[in-house]
Amino acid sequence: MAAHISKLRESWGYHIQNWFVRVFLPVVIVLSQGSGPEALGFRLPKLNAEIFLILVLLTVALFLTTIMVLWYAISLAKDAKAIGAVKDWSTE
Numbered sequence: 001m002a003a004h005i006s007k008l009r010e011s012w013g014y015h016i017q018n019w020f021v022r023v024f025l026p027v028v029i030v031l032s033q034g035s036g037p038e039a040l041g042f043r044l045p046k047l048n049a050e051i052f053l054i055l056v057l058l059t060v061a062l063f064l065t066t067i068m069v070l071w072y073a074i075s076l077a078k079d080a081k082a083i084g085a086v087k088d089w090s091t092e
Contacts, residue, residue: 030039
């Protein structure tokens, strides 16, 4: 069964390590020292009601899209034809 799981290329490990060392770790260190994101050169926009409303609506839309996709996938998984197809898969 484990042979069917595709593995990530070796270069992905370098990308993840690069992101961790150059982005995540400096942000964590600066924030843990009590400084804000401005110490790293980040400028965050002022959060007003309009931006907040857009962010909330976007979050709700993405959440509902995820729920609909999951519902559709679960309804397909309950289909007898799909279940029969999975039972007939070879084990090789």
